[in-house]
Every structure is written in C-alpha cells, then in structure tokens.
Amino acid sequence: MKKLWILLPVVLVVTSSALAKEGMWLMTQLGDLDLAGQGIEVSAEQIYSPGKTCLLDAVVNMGGASGAFVSPQGLILTNHHVAYGAIQRLSTKGKNYLAEGFVAKSMANELPAPGAYARIITEIRDVTDEVLAAGAKIKDPYERHRAIRKKMSEIEDAERAKGEDVDATVAELYDGLLYHLYVFKRLNDIRIVLAPPESIGNYGSEIDNWMWPRHTGDFTYMRAYVSPDGVGREYSVDNVPYHPKKWLTISTRDLDEGDMTFILGFPGRTNRYATHFDVDYYLNNQYPYTIATDQKLIDIIEGACDTSEVSKIKAAGRTRWIYNGMKNNKGVIRGMQAENFLAEKTAFDNDLQAFVSANRKLRKKYGNVLEEIGKIYEERRATLARERMFTLFGRYGSMPLSRAISVYETAREREKPADERRPDWSENQVERMKRYARFGFMNVYEPFERALLRYQLQSANELPGDQRIKAVDKLIADKGSVDAAVDYLFDGTRMMNRSFVMPLFDSTSAAIEAIDDPMLRFAIALYPEQEASHQQEERRKALQNELDRQYIEMISAKDGLPYPDATGTVRFTLGKVEGYSPRDAVVYKPFTTLTGVIEKNTGKVPFNMPPELGVLEKERDFGIWEDPDLNDVPVAFTHVLDITGGNSGSPAFNSKGEMIGIAFDGNFEALLGDWKFQPKINRTISVDIRYVMFITEKFDHAQWLLDEMGVKTK
C-alpha cells in the first residue's frame, strides 16, 4: 500500500477551466492549485497554513453545517436554517422567535441555544500509516474494516483526552487511501444574537427549497462563549465571548456576474468516484424500486383518507416527506438519464479496465476489482425486495410497527459493546429518533396504519422462497390470513399511545420483552432476521469499501487523482458568479433583488413578507447596500461552486478574501450534483452579505452588531 502511495502520488488535475469549476479540495491541496491564475488574490497560505493565522481559523463546523466568525467577540454568521432547531426550542407560547425573529439589544440579552456547538480546526494531521497498520495483518475484509474503525476511534479518543474542549475526527479520504485526523476546539456555549423572522429567514420555505430564483434571507447571528480562561465549556453565566484568532471582513464592495469567489465549509457526502455498477444499481434498481413502493405508500395513505379534514391533514403530513424523497430520487434519475450517465461511466470503466489489463503488475493487483464490485451489486439486487421490506417495517411504513422495531433495536444496540455497535449508532442519534417519533404521533391515523401494515405484510408474503421472512410467515400462519394478522397486531397494541411508547426508548431489551403487546412481540420476532440482514450488508459494505479504494488506486494509476469525495471534512471550492439556463429559452440571472421579494409576497406563509420591507423599498432606504447595476438591494446570488449538504452556513468570499455571502442551497436542476458536477447547471445559492447587512441595519436596527463587525454604513 504505502509503496503504491509513493508510486502514485495524488496528482492534482486543474488544467481545463471546466475542471477548475469543480472540486472540493482539501486544505493540504491548496498549494497545488493555481489560485492566482484563477483570479484569487489571497494566497494559499492566507487561506490555510498550519500554525499561522489564516482564513480557516474563522471557519467553524456546526455539526452537519458550517459558519464563520465575523467579529473579534466570537460573533458567528450561519444560516437561519442551521439555527432553526435552536430558535424553535427557545420559543415559548408567549414568544415565537421563529415567527417574530429575535434581536438582542446587547450581549446580555443573547439567548443560550442548548445543543448548538461550533468547532474550530486546530490541527490537520496525516494518520494514514497508523490507521492502516491496524488492519495490515487481518485477512477477512470485515474484520480488517472493524479493526481500522476501532483504530480511528482510538486515535480520536486519545486526542479528546487532551483537553475538556478538544474534539477530534479521523476522516477516511479516497475510500481509505488517506486518513486525516482533524483536531477541533469545541465551543458548547452558543447563543442566538439575531435571527430574522421566518418571513425573511425562511421566506419561500419548502416551496422555494432547491429553487432558483430565491429570495430567502437565510442567515442568523450566533455568538460563541467560553470560560474566563478560554475553555469551550457548556453554558454558564460566567462565560465570556470567545476571541477567535481570525474573523472575517464583511465586504462592502460591489459584486458582479463573472467575479471569482470561493467557499470554505464542511460538505457532507458525494459519490464522484462511483463505478458504473453503482450507477446501474441506483438508476435501474434502487431508485425505481423505492419510487414504486413510495408511490404505493402514498396511494394507500390517500386511499385510506375519509372525508374528514383531520384525515386529510394527517395524510398530507405523512405523504409530504415521501413525496419529497420521491422528487429527489426522480430528479437524480432524470439527471442520470439526461446526462447519459450510465453510458459515460461504463465507457470510463471499460477504459480503466483496459488500462489495468494492459499492465501485468496492475492486472494482478486490480484485474478483478470491477468484477468484484459487480458481484456485490448482484447480491444487493437479489435481496432488494426483502431489504426494502425491512426498511418499510423499520422506518417508512405503518408507524406502530416501525416504532416497536425502533425501541427494541435501540435497546439491543445500547446493550452491545461499543465496538460492535452499528457505525451510525449514538445516543445523539437516539435523541433524534425520539424527537422524530414524538413529532410523528401528530400524523398517526389508525386507518392509514392498518392499510399500510396490510400492504407490507402482503408484500412480504409475496417474496420468493429464498427471500422469505420467517417471522412474517409464522405470524400469517398463526393468525390464518394477512387481514387476521393485521387485526391481531392492532387490536391489542398500545404502540399508538405516545405516553406508552416514549419511555420505551430508554428501556432495556429484557423489559421490552416482558411486555405483553402484539406489536412489540412481532418486532421482537422480526429482530433476528433483520439483524442478520443488517450484518450481511455491513460485511458487503466493508468489502466494497476496500474494492472502492482499489478502484480509486486504479484511477490514480491511470489519470492521477483530483480531490477526494466529500466526507464532512473542511473543503475549499472556487468559481465565478454566474447564472444559468435551466431549460430552452430560459435564462436565470445570478442575482435576485428586494423587488423580487416583494413580487413573491402573497401575505400568506411562506410568502408573507414583513410589510416594513415594502416601505424600505418604496422609500429606497437602502443605505450603502444598493447594488449599482441592479439599482436595488441584492438578496441572493448563484455561483459555480462545488458544494453539497453540510456546506450550509459556509462563508462565501470574494477574490480578496472578504465575506460576500453565506451559502445555503443548491439548485434543483443539479440534483445529480453529488454524483457528477455539471458546470453548466450546478450552482451554489448564497444569501448576499449586502442583504444580510441591509436587514441587520434597516430592518432590525442592530447598529451595535454593525459596529462590532467594523462595518461602516456611511
């Protein structure tokens, strides 16, 4: 391995201007990018240099999102939708901060946001040798995978032990070609400073989600506090504002189409190195099958509606998320089809295979990699219908059963030794599940649940011989029919009762097993097969993980390697402010304006603009925030940058390294973006910093924040 690594160094490929638009680059790759040639006036060292103050010091990770310091007093700018949960939790009957917004008059009034945190990167270290050594002598891929995961945790834990506010993550890059340790200072006392009302910060909401042109003022100010001696502890009245090493300068310059920009943030996941087998499976099996069963669920729910208002509301609540998922999956399929993506990937893999086969050494090492990946997908294909049943049982289908499964699985997982648990299991994850379950009771409606479970059992009952689920077979045999089984499960269950269900998330498996409830009993009966199927998929994943790494080594050997897939680690991406053409004869310009906010206003959620904005527009009370070309306040803009989920709240910079906006979304036309970056249509949507400042100054009258940021408004 090590040898190959030296043999095949990561070769950056930043030659064509198209490729320059693409890429989520590691900090350690910045020196190899020709930033000056791309029109970036700040140097690689000014963006990131270990041990010295740099822009990266101003960038924070906020869980699944990003943010940036904008004052020496620890003031952070991020998205409204990043702070959403915190704002919601702080709201009470008397004070609805989502609807009304919140403006602290001074630091003393800021609202502690429990659960929110910000992490600053203090070190990035290559730990590849150490990690790989842990698995070096293990033959079985699954065991090797577990050993590597264990080592990663150990490295993280050792780092965390160094201080109360030290956090650490070992990131696997290029599917295991590289391992980087990211050390963080973690700040746990985060407070809300200024949140615009939802009618600005979430203007357009779900309707405009993924859409351009966009008119959302998706920003919120927060502030990080630490102990008087600088430790990032939990909230305390004694805490003081954190003084970051670096904070960003708010740009008061003009921004135009064609200007070069960049972003620093924490993109979550991409599939840029997928093989044609991955694409084939998702395009032709996984997505279509999921869409078909999703559609079936929707039909069942809507069909089980009666004429009552309540059933319609609950059905809408239930189907909305299914529709969303379907829309997304269909969008990806459409993107793949429009791009002829499978043919492209197949041709790429054929070339790669030919290259490898032509070299004896490479052939010996990699000759079968693609074939082996293909076999894994053959297995997945064979069990797809059965796996989908488990997914419906455990998550999307009839709620009483999925909750019974959740509570029992949670108990069993919690009781396992830490290193045997599922990789995504955590008490945090359980908390999220509980929130989801509690919220979900709103939309439970017995006629839906019965109809859904009937469909699920019927579908399971139609699985072919080698795929059958024994617990389902037994249930139906015992009760005589699917209908009788549904009646049995529902007639005696308490799983529709919230106060019965919620404590079960904190019960032991033994306690749950002792309860006499048919739905729980069935969940317990399902568990062994479900767990076995899960284990099998974990083994497949471990094997594929290795094969994927070898696939990337093949690419590296042939073409050199650009940036790695996103893995939640900090990345740099650059590109110009540009609109796009979503379809024939239509051009989207890169800037929206306050006039557009007013155009969309209907007075009704989610287009219920605060009337004050209309007054400001009428009086043209724009301060210095009017764009000289638009003759209006810019609201949001699009740039050709390569980001994805996790980048929400990332600071956007102009070529001088000043903050020009906050990234908050991608565009619907580029739903294929995680698989393939298409420079013609992939766009980052950022809220323009001039809109942020306009709202801060003219709508919220928070002059003290402008002063603190050093923004001169005259």
Next chain:
Amino acid sequence: MKKLWILLPVVLVVTSSALAKEGMWLMTQLGDLDLAGQGIEVSAEQIYSPGKTCLLDAVVNMGGASGAFVSPQGLILTNHHVAYGAIQRLSTKGKNYLAEGFVAKSMANELPAPGAYARIITEIRDVTDEVLAAGAKIKDPYERHRAIRKKMSEIEDAERAKGEDVDATVAELYDGLLYHLYVFKRLNDIRIVLAPPESIGNYGSEIDNWMWPRHTGDFTYMRAYVSPDGVGREYSVDNVPYHPKKWLTISTRDLDEGDMTFILGFPGRTNRYATHFDVDYYLNNQYPYTIATDQKLIDIIEGACDTSEVSKIKAAGRTRWIYNGMKNNKGVIRGMQAENFLAEKTAFDNDLQAFVSANRKLRKKYGNVLEEIGKIYEERRATLARERMFTLFGRYGSMPLSRAISVYETAREREKPADERRPDWSENQVERMKRYARFGFMNVYEPFERALLRYQLQSANELPGDQRIKAVDKLIADKGSVDAAVDYLFDGTRMMNRSFVMPLFDSTSAAIEAIDDPMLRFAIALYPEQEASHQQEERRKALQNELDRQYIEMISAKDGLPYPDATGTVRFTLGKVEGYSPRDAVVYKPFTTLTGVIEKNTGKVPFNMPPELGVLEKERDFGIWEDPDLNDVPVAFTHVLDITGGNSGSPAFNSKGEMIGIAFDGNFEALLGDWKFQPKINRTISVDIRYVMFITEKFDHAQWLLDEMGVKTK
C-alpha cells in the same frame, strides 16, 4: 352625432415608442401610422388598398380565427388548433388523424372538412350615417339599440343577397362612434392538406397553454375550393382550387431579436376603454364572487367523490374547466392589482371628468356620463348573487337542470321573431351547445349532480327578500325542504339520459311543456323570471352601450383617439421580436428550439414527441431551416404585438412583408392584456415559419407543397 364626429375626428396617437408597441389598428388607419419610421419596409398601400391587390387579400377569416393564403392554388396556413375540430370529426376508429397527423400525397387526397370556411375581405365601407339614422328619432335607449341592431342586420342581409358566396358583417367600432361594413367572399369547401400529429401540433397541450417557452408546432395546411366558375360553394367533387388574388411569400431569411414584425388578423374582444366603474366591478365584485362560487362547486364535486376511479375521472373532467376559468379570473385580478389598475383608471376618469366639467358645452353633453355608468354597476352589484344563481342553474351547475333549461330556452328563442331573439342566438350557437351537451354526458355523475343542485337551491334559498326567485321558493315550499326538492327533481327525471335529452334541442316549447318530467317542469317554472332578468340586463347593456360611446367621445375630445377595441374585425399590429422577464432574475429569450422540444419530451401525452424529431436533431438534418445564431431549428418566438383571441392562425410578417410565422397564443403573465397592453410583458407567441417548413420538408416529406409555395430548399 355627425357634427361631433367632424368636430372630433379620430386622431391617431402614435408618438411614443411604448404606444407604438400597442394597438390593433383598422385598415383605414394604416395611412396615418408612420410605418417606415417604425422600420416596416412595405407601405400602407401594399398592406391594404381598396381595389388594388394587397397583403390583406391573402388574409382570411375562419370563424373565430384567422389564416392566410400561401400559394396561388388556395393553400391556407392556419393553426392546428383552429383545424382541430375538423381533424377530430374526420377521424374514425381506423384513422386517428389527431394522433397520426395527415399528409395528402396530392390534391386528390385532401380531406373535405365540413363546417370549416374561409372568408376573404372584398370591401370595407363606412356605414355610420345609415346605421345611426335608424335610431336617430327614438328616445328610449333600449328601443334605439334594437333599431340600430336591426338596421345592421338589414345592411348585412342586403349585401348577402348580392351573391351566393357573399357574406357581410356590420361592425360597431368605438362602442358606436363608427360602423363599418365588411363584405366577404365566403369559401365553404375547405379541405385538410397537411396536419402534423398532435404530438407536434398540440405538443404540451393544456399544460403549456398560455405558457412561454413554448414548443408547439401549431400549424395545419388547408385548401379552399370553389366551383369551376369561382363561386365559394359547399363541397363538390367538381370544385377546383381557389385562386386568390394574393398569396404570401414564405420567408427563408434569418429572424433575430429586435427585428420589426407585424400581424394581420381578426382579434375578438378587448376592454381597453373600460371606465374605473367597469374595473371596480370586475375586480371587486364579479371576479371574486365568481371565483368564490367556482371554488364552492369544485369543493362540492371533489367532496362528492367516492373512492372509485370513475368518480375521480368524472370529477377531474368536471372541475378542469372550472379550475381553468378560476385561473384566468385570478390572473386578471392579480394583473389588475399588480398594475394598480383601478387607481390608474380612477385617476384617468377624474381627469376626464375635470376636463369635461371645465367646458360648458361638454359639461352639458357629458357631465353625467360617468355617474350614469356608475349607477348601472350599482344595479348589477345589487343583483349579482341572483344573476349568478341563474348562471349556475343554466350553465355551470348541476347538469340535468342546466340541460333542461337549455332545451326549453332554445325552443322559446327559436320561436321568437328573429329581431326579438337574443343577439348571440343562432342555430350555429345551438349546434355548439348540443356538441357541448353530448360531450358533457361523459362527466355526469349523479352524486355530484345531486350535491350541486342541493347547494344551488340552498344558495337561492338564502337570497334576500327583494332578490328571491319565486320558482325556487315555490318548489321548496311544495316539497317541504331543499333535500326533499332535490330528491323530487332527481327521482323522476330522465334528464341524465342522453338519448332522451338530445332530441329535445330540436323540440318545440309546447312539446317540452307536455312532457311529465320534474326537472323539465322546474326549468319551465324558472323561465319567466330568468327571461325577465335577461331582458333587464339587455336593457342595461343597451343603455351602457350609449354611455360607453359618450365616454369614448369624452376621451376623443380630450386626448384624441387611437385604435378602437377589438370587435372581430381585421386589424394590423406591429412590434419587435423580443423576449421578456416574467419575474425577478428570470429572462425568457424570444426563440425556442428543436433542442427544447427534445428536452420536454417524456414520451407521454402531451409531451410525446415523435422519435423521428430526435433522429433529425441527432443527424442535424435541418435543411436550410437552421438558425445561424441558435445553431438549431427555431420552433416558436415571442414578439411585442397586440393580439387577442381570434388572432389564432394570423400570419406574422417581417418588415419586407414575408411570412415569418403563425400567431397562436399569448402569454400567461399578460392575462390583463385585454384590459391593458403592458409592453414589458405582453407577448404574442408565433410558431416560426422555419419550424413549419422543417416539419413539412423533413418530417412529413411534403415536397410538393414546398414546390407549390415556391419555397427553394436548396
């Protein structure tokens, strides 16, 4: 009158470039337009000059639509949607010309299209004096109105008597300031020559209706035949192709954004001279009330749906038209609100009133005109709810009742002397009603009909004392309750039975009165009140017609007069090829392309493009029809022209007077267009003649037509 007419000649106002974009000009006004100054290279005389051959000789009226001769053999180009009914009627089980399209291999194969006709203007004559003289000595406005209408009919009849194929229409212009006689040669033997399949000619159908960007190849070739001695008689095997005096040259030139264009055609109706009272009534009373009751009908129909597929299909068939109407009405309201249209009209009327009041003579003549118009709307406002009930009874509501009313009303109207009938009554109109009724049976569903009638009777039962409908009161009193009345009407009726209903359209009133059917009995009982209400509205209309003419005289006295409102007479309109911005950050370009057709293709109606188009695009087999800037075949384009319903099929010309397209739609953003032309967003959508020729040559391989039109494709 005459004196005033001389005192206040129609002063053309074509000064600003904004105004130049607006206007549906009479042929007699062409000489006053500065065509050369606008960049039109053909002269007014080349477009229209009495007695000489001119472009107008190539333009035909086709009922509620337009068309143009494009060969010396009487070949006509019009819209696919204009020929739609004829193509549909010619289709049989074995031959679906809508789906498959139709291409005659030679003249011998052309398909006669019964009912279709084309009218060529042979003379335009001012008959103002003659018409007005008929009413000169009558005091009562309604009687005067009837006398004028009678005179108009007499003039038309006298003209028609001059020849078998002579047709004539006296048009009232400026609400009666001018009367023009249009004499036509009417050609009744029209045959289908080439119709593209619906998947081209109606591509996008209802979904794209009113929408830009548009990809519809909305054209069809027809041919006019006459007797060997040139008379425009009905179909006969002996008929020969008509040789028009003039036919249009198909342009093979490039067409670009900014190029000047013009259109000749037959726009139907506009309200450009509405007073603020008209606007106020429609904006604040008529439209909102109609929308509210429409919504109620939709709720009732959807609420009466059961879980059966058939009820859902019938509900969709019923509600679709109501939704369409609502969408239109809401669009107009939105347009009025966005434009602050009522305030604009109020200010205009206030200025006008001040102008009139300042002059003794004018004050005496016109001082009360606006006030009187206001009073008419006060009356309408008071009876709106009652009138709406009659509309629902007779048209949109429960179908068995509306059919009962239709058949009885038809019989009574037919039995009146011709000059006492409703102005819009004709046997043609009855035929349309029958077609609509026959088609409507598809969507009749008893649960809807009962629920609708229950709502209608209940609403009528809630009318205030002075507005009550006695026939309804009696019915409910007799039966004891609304529910009992509904049961009575439905339990014994045969009005849901198609073979019972259809012959009634040709029955006498006495025969209908003799039938023992509760629904018919109730319709007969309603008739006197309904007829009285109708008469009252006719009187109001007659009065308003005079007041509106005086209002236009006031405008003429103050500002001079531009073009008159559209009245189905031939008009000239000019403007540039231009895209538009429908909303913030979005730009629509003025041309769509074949690539866009392919982009929209889903394989499913209405986006089921014929696969051959994909092949032509792939092979870039565009012939000479590729646009040099687009590098593609242009499909449709937008220009800033002032057209409306009735202009469908109108030829569009370049500045040299060559045919560059066929107008087929307006855009959704300009739904206010009939009330106010907004140059920024009002657009005519025309199919590009290059797409028409491309389809003719490359898709339909109809070289003989290209040869006939003199189009050189090499």
